[in-house]
Amino acid sequence: MGLLRGVVTALLASKVIATKGLSADDFDVLDYVDPLIGTAKGGHVFAGASLPFGMAKAVADTSGENQAGFAFDTDVVTGFSHMHDSGTGGAASMGNFPIFAQGSCPQDDLQQCQWQLSDRSVSWDKKSVKARPGYFGISIANGVQAEMTTTNRSALYRFTFNETSDQPLSPVILLDLIDLPQSRSNGSANVDRKTGRLTGSGTFGPSFGTGSYKSYVCVDFKGADLRDTGSWMKNQVNASSQTLSVDNSIDSTVSAGTFARFHAPKDKKSIMARVGVSFISVQQACSNAEREQPNFDFEGTVHAAETAWRKKLDVISMDADGVSEDLQKVFWSGAYRTMLSPQDYTGENPLWKSDEPYYDSYYCIWDSFRSIHPLLTLVDPLSQSLMMRSLVDIYRNEGYLPDCRMSLCKGLTQGGSNADVVIADAYLKKVANVDWATAYEAVVKDAEVEPENWDVEGRGGLESWKNLGYIPINDNDTAGEGTHTRSVSRTVEYAYNDFCIAEMAKGMGHQADYEKYSKRSKNWAHVFKPDQKSSIGGVDTNFTGFVQPRYLNGSWAYQDPILCSPLLDFDGCYLNPEGHETYEGSAWMYTFYAPHDMGSLIKTLGGAKSFTSRLSYLHDSGLLYVGDEQAFLPVFQFHYSARPALSAKQSHFYIPSQFNTTVNGIAGNDDSGAMGSFIVLSMMGLWPVPGQDVYLITPPYFKEVSIRNPLTGKVATIRNINFDPTYKSIYIQSAKWNGKPWTNNWIRHEFFAEGGVLELELGPKESEWGTRVQDLPPSLSNYH
Incomplete structure (x- = not known):
């Protein structure tokens, strides 16, 4: 067993990933991640730049079905904003304080520039869009090419301006106090006449919850000398004013803010805009940006983001020989989307003081408990631990576990108190460093004490x-x-x-x-x-x-x-x-x-x-409809009636028929990565029953797939014998766990915790494997 683990570890260390046409040294997992998958037809996938679980999420905002800011099946860009959610239903989410760049004002007259969101909307070139983990770029019809990348709490934009013969460059960059759902109740903006720094604050409403939240922004520039500054509302400009305030007497659809106008850029016709974000204060938004991006280093920030994503995804390794490039992209893009949320807001929670981590955008646990959190327990147990600690701390300070939470607000409860399932799943799988006594107190309260408003918590x-x-x-x-x-x-x-x-x-x-x-x-x-x-x-x-x-x-x-x-x-x-x-x-x-x-x-x-x-x-x-998360488990429930082969068959019906590499390539909306995690778990061949220490076994879609525990280094490998990349032989004939026969059609988390090899011999016809009563998954009542 020790020798076997050593071989597997050695293989992983040398990154043996048998992709046709690529050597191990040539393989870059990020080449197989396409953030544009699911950005059309209601997928609501966030397409922009982000770190894993990052708070700052920068992308071009488009008009239309823009829950995540950018949607590929839209026509115009309205701005570039710095915080978003991914894959959510309901109303559009966040998109606070968009900035917008124009190369110059007609006749060099500020009054003739476009300010109001609906007026400044400009078409974009669909061929120009480039999206990669940590980077997003797009060209818009006003002659601006926009590129963006992020750190944890800040975004960095590079605006490149096309100079025209009849209009000299004098770029204008505005800050708007609006948000995507247009929920603003008040806001204020300021511009520093000496530096051009734009700052703003506002009170907004969550997209799928109750209450309100305050948000803050700070924008600094590099690359051109400042010409003048001012404030504006709708399309009225005041070049002598450096402050502006709006309250609920001003319609929330009205754009208003501050701006900085520059002389022609000195280098490559580009201006850098560094944007810090915070939920605490303007000062903290500025310090976040100054600390995380002191040098306005665009390439360096992109490189750091790519490194962070490679590190997260590197725990999964596979032999993909014979598997189509499209299927590999479906898999890796799904894994990527699973790590966009929940978002790490630690240090950015103004609601209570705590030394515990604070994660937000649990949007919603009704969607995520089935597959997102079980997958994170496998591939990122440290983040899963931090999230569980955050849930427990929310209980300590809010009185109940959330079923949904976003933008520091209580979200709407869709069914049961399903944080109970997430907590139990983590407990059974021994996720580390969680206060389980308080966690148990929290789930019991869900079961015993009805809240005043069970639309937002409890039962x-x-x-x-x-x-x-x-x-x-x-x-x-x-x-x-x-x-x-x-x-x-x-x-x-x-x-x-x-x-x-x-x-x-x-x-x-x-x-x-x-x-x-x-x-x-x-x-x-x-x-x-x-x-x-x-x-x-x-x-x-x-x-x-x-x-x-x-x-x-x-x-x-x-x-x-x-x-x-x-x-x-x-x-x-x-x-x-x-x-x-x-x-x-x-x-x-x-x-x-x-x-x-x-x-x-x-x-x-x-x-x-x-x-x-x-x-x-x-x-x-x-x-x-597999686009709703309750449909996930029924794909694999044939295991319980002693027909595990039919679970494999059904899985192969939905993948790839409902999931592909197009911008329409997911079923339904992604729900913070739920569809992505369904893809990954299905294709790895072990489907977790959330809230139980049970994984239902089906063959992986690859010759071999391994997960390395990033905390312990132990490796669990699922290997297909007689693998058929045409997927005609998808039925398990026999199985071995660490060289010993394994007849159960399910396996416990011990396999991942301790590492080892699960070998599945495949054939073209259904067999007797996993069909005896004693081979079936646990049940509270006996099978008959």
């Missing part, structure tokens, strides 16, 4: 949950306030949340709690209506029994089992007060959600054969 309907064992459709909730929808999906999620608490209780020696929460975790069955039928277009699906809403008195209400699927009212099941009883998915899909009690669920659905048939129908009928 609603706890009285009914404890007394009835389900959330009624007409719940009479007097303990708190929240949106009374999603009674079915909240019920099954609460059940799983309680199971995760039970797992923690068991590990920490709280036997009474373990028994209580294990019992509650079976409540999913209380919304299962055995005689409920389902039809599509008037044709019976021939499956009976689905989750359904219930009234307080125990009688059944009705929701069409296909409602909220792509086949019926797909867009009607969100957080609106008229929303339905399942959230972003149908009763068909939520009927499968009891990942802790699959023995009982399979029996309830008529046995393994019936379960397999029903699950296949869910995928084949168009009822399931």
